[in-house]
Amino acid sequence: MEQELLLELKQNDRNAQRKVYERMAGKLYSVCRRYLKNDEDIEEVLADTFYKIFTKINQLHQPDIFEAWARKITVNECLQKLRATKKLHISLEENHVSFTDTTIENVSFEKDILSLLNFLPEGCRAIFNLFAIEGYPHKEIAVMLSISEGTSKSQLNFARKKLQELLVNQNI
Incomplete structure (x- = not known):
């Protein structure tokens, strides 16, 4: 992400927010899709993710890690959604199955x-x-x-x- 765009984002520039959304929405949607099945849940988590990105952008001190930071927020939001809907049930039906990578x-x-x-x-x-x-x-x-x-x-x-x-x- 370009430094100038991130500076504009830190100033709550709506145009910059739109540009970041357009660039990142597809990537972050893919992350959500790996954790959540329901399209409504994915859209809700994606909206929450961008809200956090836009409101917490001043906490990002290394602009070169923006994408990794945004992915981490997305993963955390997905896990929070799974916990909130009690879908994060860990099954212990089968343990220690061998598998070749x-x-x-x-x-x-x-x-x-x-x-x-x-x-x-x-x-x-x-x-x-x-x-x-x-x-x-x-x-x-x-x-x-x-x-x-x-x-x-x-x-x-x-x-x-x-x-x-x-x-x-x-x-x-």
Whole structure:
């Protein structure tokens, strides 16, 4: 994001807000889509995200990390929405399932895998997104979701197993 645009954003310039929205809405929508299924929830979270971006922009002291900062706000808003609607249920049905990471790495259609995330339970999907896509370590995920680190690890394994089954069933 250009420094000048961020300065205008810090001055509550509506034109700058519109430009930032136009540039970031698609990217942040994709982040929301990985966590939430319902379009109304996604739009609500996206609106809350941009409200926070625009009202908290003065807290951003490193303009070169704007996109990462905006993504983090989006992830936090998605998790907050899941908690508020009690959809962030962590299932402990299956623990410690082995999975080879090469299965997903060999798939050339990232879009297909991301669409398969919709078939995972909310809690598993959130943990998979936080770990595999956003890059958070299990310790941070545990704190963010108020679960144990072991639960985070087992849910990641559960999500990987389910994704592997879906990949086989879909012949991807």
